[in-house]
Amino acid sequence: MDLTDLNLDWQGWFARWEAMQNCYVPRRIERFDLMLKLPGLPREAELRILDVGCGPGSLSFFASRHFPNARILAVDFDPVLLAMGQQIAEKSCGRVEFERVDIREPRWWQSYDSQFDLVVSATALHWLSAEHLAQTFRRIFEVLKPGGWFFNSDHVASGDPRTQSSYREMLEKRRQTAFSSTRADDWNGFWESLGHAVGRLDLAKLRNVNHFWEGTDDGQPKEFHLAALRQCGFEQVETYWQDLGEAIIGARKARGGP
């Protein structure tokens, strides 16, 4: 069955997804905004943007509003979140295109060599092992045009276990406060409720998430991110924003030429 045939209130489910993610991820929307403004790209330009691990397209839709002439490619492996995003895209701007991709697979990336002005990702790359994360950074480098930017907003660990344990404790307190002041679902609650709404469809089987999760909730250490990006050849590799174990790390592919 095609998920988009289901008679669901996709917009309502998208709103529930947003409420849930906003509780888990401190200053999530402010971070989306920063990732789009930091590269200083002209807003009216016909940019090509890639959103890696897009979920239902939260950051992609945000980018389509910020850059009214940009075309955005949003990739994820989760068929349910992609179906949600596709339904919303059809009713909105038409400039966000969704594609089902396992970002660990090399072949998909090869067809996009030097295509993008900007690659962004939000709360997604911590799903990868350290090896696959470094590999993904290399692939992102390849798909960027010379002068293009990459910004990643994600969980980023401290190299010191004691610091990391304080980060974790503080973050958990913030999340509890955020959840108790809203009626948002938590992760399991969201998927259980959506599971009920789709009736006989086995969402867990369809999504096959266990096949994909290989990371850590803390994210890889910040120093690992920075070193792996520099190793790809990126310049201006910086932590552009950080709050406890949450960060935006960015980098630019050199313009090239003399």
Ligand SMILES: C[S@@+](CC[C@H](N)C(=O)[O-])C[C@H]1O[C@@H](n2cnc3c(N)ncnc32)[C@H](O)[C@@H]1O
């Ligand atoms: C917490 S969600 C974040 C989604 C979205 N960026 C947001 O901020 O709402 C993490 C996403 O990463 C995706 N993801 C994890 N590993 C992936 C992989 N190997 N290939 C494609 N997508 C992946 C998951 O399917 C999930 O949608």
